[in-house]
Amino acid sequence: MKNKYVEIYHKLVKDIQKGEYTAGGTLPSEHDLCARFETSRETIRKALNLLSQNGYIQKVRGKGSVVLDRDKFEFPVSGLTSFKELSERLGQSFQTHVHELTLVKEAGVCRQLNCPEGSHLWKVVRSREIGGERIILDKDFLRQDLVYDLTKEIAQTSLYHYIENELGLDISFAKKEIVIEPVTAEDEEFLDLNGHDQVVVIRSYVYLGDTTAFQFTESRHRPDKFQFVDFARRTKV
Amino acid sequence: MKNKYVEIYHKLVKDIQKGEYTAGGTLPSEHDLCARFETSRETIRKALNLLSQNGYIQKVRGKGSVVLDRDKFEFPVSGLTSFKELSERLGQSFQTHVHELTLVKEAGVCRQLNCPEGSHLWKVVRSREIGGERIILDKDFLRQDLVYDLTKEIAQTSLYHYIENELGLDISFAKKEIVIEPVTAEDEEFLDLNGHDQVVVIRSYVYLGDTTAFQFTESRHRPDKFQFVDFARRTKV
DNA sequence: GATTATAATTTGTATATACATGTTTTGCAA
């Protein structure tokens, strides 16, 4: 938190979440925010753009920044939120089981991550238990040259926290695909399928800020427990 | 297309799609683009931010704007693209069947659209046929006070085109939810389910630029033909 | 009181400057 406009963004998000500004109402005008935060209008506008992009406000010319009702669409699987961040926000009891943590050589994954075919990759297989049921199976492949050390403990708590805060890698964006597929033997083994014969599969390619692909993830969800919530702005063609 | 930076954005998108700039390479520097488009750096930066948000480039400090490989993640169900826009981009043969086009009063939908309970709503039920199979069932509710006139022909071609281009309404953003649900009698009636007993349901609340909710859509997809592709940037917590 | 015209407010766009920070290139020195 060193940039002024990012700080202002976080402050305003906090204020909205505290209910300081109610949905349907408006934020103070840009001019007022300038005075309050003792900064220029452009800096305020950068902060407001972040709020707009993340679905907190809608700017209406002549009126102001209208606060949106974000309650109805919490639980964003979107935006690269990790399982731990999710569970904590939901406040549900959750547990992670680590089934595999090995170094492998998978040519196919290497090709998709754009690294030499002989490269070592961490393979992490974890199941996620919520409310006593194992409903998510996560299979991760990470480039070992970027994440050199990995322990079962890290895999059990939070990969993302370790990668971002301990290793200082800059996770920046991801390409993501959601499809429905028949269950595999692996699903049967590690999940409480409850009779379901299909799972929701989320495949993600995760990139760093310097555009190097470093992770491939396959997240397999039991369909009755799956929900994806998104906020999308229309891009004019 | 009147704004300079939006025009520049579209021009650069077109250039990238034409292959003028290849994935992995960089765009001309901001300074160069200023000269080329005869404009200021801030204007160029606004255009580049649009490219970045939509997954065309990744800006790397000190290096430049690296062009990303968007081929791998076309077909964005995300971003409020309409069925017609989608089908055209895919180049597949498609067909729309209009099963219902009526004015109704649905208290539940009214409440969610934040309009008076007695309001008239257009109810549109359409099935989408691709490659000879009816695989998508779309149920739309639209506020009649905003879309006063609606014909079967419009419903068959493109609602969005009519709403945006004919009526001049400014479709701005949507809250979206994806879940898996058991098939209903309606699904059985209007879709070629091919033995599937579950469908992928996308529920969307669509809003105008002035934050008025005006449409509720439920899009029901046969699971084997469903795919959702997304580009997501990580929002630092 | 109701309508209309005007002014004030608010966001949108375009431009300019200064400095910070990270990357690449260049040139000098060992």
Next chain:
DNA sequence: TTGCAAAACATGTATATACAAATTATAATC
């Protein structure tokens, strides 16, 4: 030739100004 330091280059942040466009508040007029 190699290695290192300096310069050049690229993007990031912060600030300032001017004007456009949409909305809202105010004043004036009938």
